[in-house]
Amino acid sequence: MELREQLSEVITARVILGAALFVAGIAYRLFDPGALSLQLLITAMVFFAANVPFLYFSRRGHEELVSILMVALDTAIVTAAVIYTGGVLSSAAIFYVWPIISASLLLAPWTPYIVAAFCGLLYVGVWVLQEGNALVNASTITGPEFPKNWFPQTVGIRLAAFLLIALLTAMLGQALVRSNSELRQAKMRTEGQLEQMRLVNEQLRSIEETSQVFVQHHEAVSLMPEALAKLGRLMRISTGFALVYNENTEDFQLAARIGSLTDEQIDKLREAGIVQIRQSGPPHVCSADDGPEVAHLLRTIERGGYSEIILVPLTAKDHHFGLLCFLTSGSERVRPAKLSALGPLSSQLAVALRNIEFTEELARKNEELRHLDELKSDFMATMSHELRTPLTSVIGYSDMILSGVTGELNEKQTQFIESILKNGEHLLNLINDVLDLTKIEAGRLELNREPVDLRSALLGVLPIVKPRAADKRIKISTFLPTDVPPIDADPAKFNQILLNLLTNAIKYTHENGSVSVEARPKEGFIEIWVTDTGIGISQEDIDTIFQRFTQIDSSASRSQGGTGLGLAITKELVDLHGGEIKVVSKLGKGSSFVFTMPISQEPADHLAAGKIS
């Protein structure tokens, strides 16, 4: 609380007290119209009358003077009370504490001691006057008669006690005032800190809000106008422009502007090298200290009615992405606090620009990859076509010669031509498998899913593999539960999976061995086991078995007509259906290929099964 308010409160209280005393004086006089009641009345009147002008002056800014007068008045009134209530022996002397406390509250820290000393002097004065019988009426009014020699001792003790109390009171008042002012300072400090925190908070929120706006943009073309406008509003500057580095032209290009700057003005600033003044660091207010060119630039803009140039370099990870340039005019002076708030925002903006650049580069790379992928697919399609034509002659002529159209063949000729035909077909299978795999990898293979009945599918596939199994006297058996639900699959692709696995099983199984197909439902899927009693797969081979061109014994398998792509394609097809495939095997005992297919929610159409691509 300020001295003025404190004083005015004290004086108001005193005026009220004076009025109350006055009323009490009148009441007392009605009961006892003696001399004392008149004195009380007069004192109350004086007290009241003296405080009213205090109130007036204290409100006009004479706090010091009013305080001194008030202390003086109180001292005088107490002294009068002392004189009129028995002089040195009067209990009213205790009221000297009053002006001392007032002084300690309202005046300089040393004044209570002066006031205390002064009160002491007055008291001694009263004593001296009383001794000299100067205060005639005082001695006659009150006080018992004391033996002459007792008197100085009593007064001495009183004076000492009085001075001690006055001193302690003054010290107490001082301490009160001091702790009060310390409290006030602490309060002010806290308020200052709170204000600071509020400002920081506000800054953070505005940074967050703004940066959220920044990251919503995917192109510099849309980001920069909004960013420039937002930052302009934040700083209360209405004129400015944004330059962004363009990788293609290797130059800074105008990306946005606010206010009434013309292209010509902006070009002039750019020609003067505005980009070179600050390429990194915090926002910067240009001054003549930046060099003669800048000093010249400042003079130039002054002619256009502007007073300051504020440069905000946009830098992220040592890369200069662009520059914001604000021009202030007249009243638009920017406070340093605002300018420093701009720092983090400009960093955010630079990061947003960097992200945009990354995204664009990613999109470019993606497009390149897509194009390469297309080229690869086109190449595969062309290669497939170009290989097929000569292969047609190889297979066609071999076929014709073997059919006997060109005359009888001897045993060796038949054997050789059959070998040409078989190898031609092997080459064809290889082309088909590579084409399949390329299609799957390019994501071009679309599944035509429908409910597929396992039993019907097996009935379609088994006749194809049975002749080969019969050649090796291999027994094929199937174990399907009677109520096995249909699976959700592309029938042709599912048949391809089954065919691949069965062909493999027969291929690697010795004569008189057996191959089985089992199915059982498992957690929304059907688990299908294709088990053989073949050569088995060693643990280290299991890890690579689904990779391309992996065959356990290529020399042995080549004679069987495998391409080394069958299992890779099978795995891709199972994955495409959302299933999984794995191998359980024991070397020399046999293998089980276990794969899962999702169960269909609809009943199977029996006609759909058995299709082969």
Add this chain to the structure above:
Amino acid sequence: MAKTIVVADDDPDILSIVSMSLETQGYTVHKATNGREAVDLTKQYRPDLIIMDMMMPIMSGYEAVQELKADDGTKSIPIVGLSAKAMATDMERATDVGIDGYITKPFRIAQVLSVIEGYL
């Protein structure tokens, strides 16, 4: 009377394989080396079936099929495509222009014979 078949292919080897195989089976064969010749031979001989390569010079198989299927006199003659174009999209394209059957190269002679018997 022997059935008549027009065979069109720009590759002389394939043309000879197909025509020889068919002749051995007792069919009468007329050989064309491009789509234009195939159309002309078809209009001249009114064959019972046409075996058509799709990629040929002067006039492609697609164009030839379109022309023959647009002509009331020839549109009922079944046409079997014989092509090294093995992608699903290639077959779709052939079906779209009105082809009746499709065999991808390379082929086995037995396969060709069984397919054409289905249309005769």
